[in-house]
Every structure is written in structure tokens, then in C-alpha cells.
Amino acid sequence: MPASAGGGGGAARAQALMSIGEVLGLLRSDFPDITISKLRFLETEGLVEPQRTSSGYRKYSREDVARLRFILGAQRDQYLPLRVIREQLSEGAHLTQVRPTLVAVGDDHRPEAVPEQVDERLRRQELCHRAGITEALLADLERHGLVTARAGEWFDGDALAVAEVAGQLAEYGVEPRHLRAYRVAADREAGLYAQLVAPLMRQQDPTARARAAEAMRELTILSQRLHVALLRSGLNDALGG
DSSP states (O other): OHHHHHHHHHHHHHHHOBOHHHHHHHHTTTOTTOOHHHHHHHHHTTSOOOEEOTTOOEEBOHHHHHHHHHHHHHHHHHOOOHHHHHHHHHTTHHHHOSSOOOOOTTOTTOOSOOOOOOOOOBOHHHHHHHHTOOHHHHHHHHHTTSOOOBTTTBBOHHHHHHHHHHHHHHTTTOOGGGGHHHHHHHHHHHHHHHHHHHHHHTOOOHHHHHHHHHHHHHHHHHHHHHHHHHHHHHHHHHHTO
């Protein structure tokens, strides 16, 4: 009798295992951008460890899917780097909750927010309207290299983000000429990080490209954290805080 019960339990566990395609189907309703390459990348990073059949095919358990939901949710909703997600997973957070543990703003683990890149194609008037700025301010931003029109005289989502922030800073008396240093620093950072990621981007392996995309995302997060810390330190020094 016990042997029969044990065999039934083993069969149930085997039946519950899912292929990578089935896992994609389950996750895509909440994470439309999920790909096989992303799942393989997370496995390479040791964040999820699906079983393998004798033929080498991946088989995922319900716990594996729960881990994946936790990881993808932490990246999308909190912009957490993989290092922090790995720490939370090691504490068993995914076993008791669907969403990742919230990390307080200002915690060393994460910045306040890193906006996702948005695919936009805006004309001048639409950009000004969306950003709440005048065409004169937009022209000044262009003159100082902070915003650049693409071929065809349209602006992308990053230009919109820059224009929005510049408009809000203008209310404090900050002019585009004051922001030129940000452009110079950003170009230098981009050049540095591009050198780090380029070897992965040149590979044809989809997993390598997924690693490159993840590296760029984490470098952006780290850069923002560094900038905020340095700015806060500088303000404290300047104001005697």
C-alpha cells in the first residue's frame, strides 16, 4: 500500500512538470516580452534550475514558475538588479508570496525608479505639448545637444523624457546651458558601458544577447544610484548638512 501511494505521488509530480513552451504560455499574459532566451539566461545565472529529461529537454515545476514570476515581477515593478533578487530568493520569499519584497526608497539596493525606454515618434509641436514646454525651450535644448531630432524630424521617447525634466527644472531657474554637463557625462558613461557590453552584443547566441540587455539595464541602475549618492553628498557639503 505505501509503495503504491509513493508511485502515485511520483507520477503526479512528473505530470506537473512543464516544457519551456508551456511556461512561456503561462507567463506571457503578465510578461508579454518574455522569451525563451530570457528563460535560458535566468537559468544560466542560477536563478532557476529546471530539471532535464534524458534527452536534455528542460522541464519546469510549479515552484520554478513561481520563482520566474517573482524574478520578472521584481525586474519590471521594482527595477531590482539580479544580485538583490538572488538574495531575496535565497531567503525563500517566493515560497510565501507572489510579489517581491518591497525595498524602501533610499535603500542601497535600488534607485527610486528607472523608466523603461518608450517607443515614441513625436513631431515638434506634439513633443512640446506632451512635455509641457515652449518651442523656444525645445530649440534651446537642441542648441545645447540635450535633445536631437531623428532622421525625418521626429523625436523619440528619450527626447520626451529629457524635455519633461528640463521643463520642470526650468521652473527652478535651471536653463539648458546649465544641463550641458549632464550630456557630456552621459556620453562618457555610454561610451564606457558600450565597451563592456559590445563583446556580448557581437555574439550570435541569443543567450549572450539577453545577457547584454540585462547588463545594460543593471549598468543603468547602478549609474543612477551613483549619481543620486554623489549629488546628495555634494548638496550636503554645499549646504553644510
